[in-house]
Amino acid sequence: MRGVRLPQEGPTVLVTGGTGFIGRRVVPRLAAAGWRVWLLSRGTPSELPAGVSVCEVDLFDQPRVRQVVAELAALPSRPGETQPRNSGLHALHLAWEATPGVFWKSPANLDWLAASVNLLRAFADAGGSRFVGVGTCAEYAWNHADGTCHETHTPRTPATLYGRCKLAFAEVAETFCRDRGLWFAWGRVFAPYGPGEPPQKLVGAILNDLLAGRPTRCSDGTQWRDYLHVDDLAAALEQLLGSPLAGTLNLASGQPVRVADLVRLAGEVCGRPDLVRLGDLTSPPGDPPRLLADVSRLREELNWRPAIPLEEGLRQSAAWWRQHLVDRPG
Secondary structure, eight states: OTTOOOOOSSOEEEEESTTSTTHHHHHHHHHHTTOEEEEEESSOOSOOOTTEEEEEOOTTOHHHHHHHHHHHHHSBSSTTOOSBOGGGOEEEEOOSOOOTTTTTTOTHHHHHHHHHHHHHHHHHHTTOOEEEEEEEGGGSOSSSTTSEEOTTTSOOOOSSHHHHHHHHHHHHHHHHHHHHTOEEEEEEEOEEESTTOOTTSHHHHHHHHHHTTOOEEOOOOOOEEOEEEHHHHHHHHHHHHTSOOOEEEEESOSOOEEHHHHHHHHHHHTTOGGGEETTSSOOOTTOOSEEEEOOHHHHHTSOOOOOSOHHHHHHHHHHHHHTSOOOOOO
């Protein structure tokens, strides 16, 4: 390929969605850990960590994706070598429609399902070895039993197009990879938050309001959720990518919190508990009262636990928002 520089020595990983909320935290971590990272992206970020290169490609352009993946897999292991490095090629697939308020029902989910299948086939045909995809708690039935989701025991009957397309890809990919002799892992993410979170998401919206001196209007907050700091999520994905673990596992903190308690804690962290307005809004239709994760597999098989407590995570997020306040409708 013209104009590319080979990343540092180490295992090679192709990353999609590397400029998104989660990707921006995963990519530097992978590079620092010695991975040779190739971002498959529509554009080139203004700053790249050492060990990271970009290949500009539209993931919806299926022939171009197949060409690019084959070319990257055929690059030599190190400058001056002639042998390709595809025998240890990994992929971390983060890219998907994620626009707040849009992604649940967007027809673009169908496009991402097709693009993801094409990417996986290209990866397999290029001799890739391990493919890790990122799913969602929306793949589960939301109003079952006590609301705790287990990877195999909980019904997987998504209520949204987003959840159905994610689940469809996970199921097809797992079977395809088994048949082709590839390692496949799928991480179902619950409620990530942290610096860089979109202001339309709950934690981002609350902190942005409080720090701007605006009342933050919420429902009564009786819902229970599992929030995971984005840096902890990035650490879990890095560990999963480098492990031999296969199949699906929940990526969550395993530390349930009532939404009302999270909102009150955010008020205290920002020094504006007076601006918290619990009960001003009604919960959206179908909003599950409990959406929690069984993290037994994450803890026992991946041997991973989060490192950032909720209060510390909110403080980090608040520090970020102080530099990035945006106007939001009341």
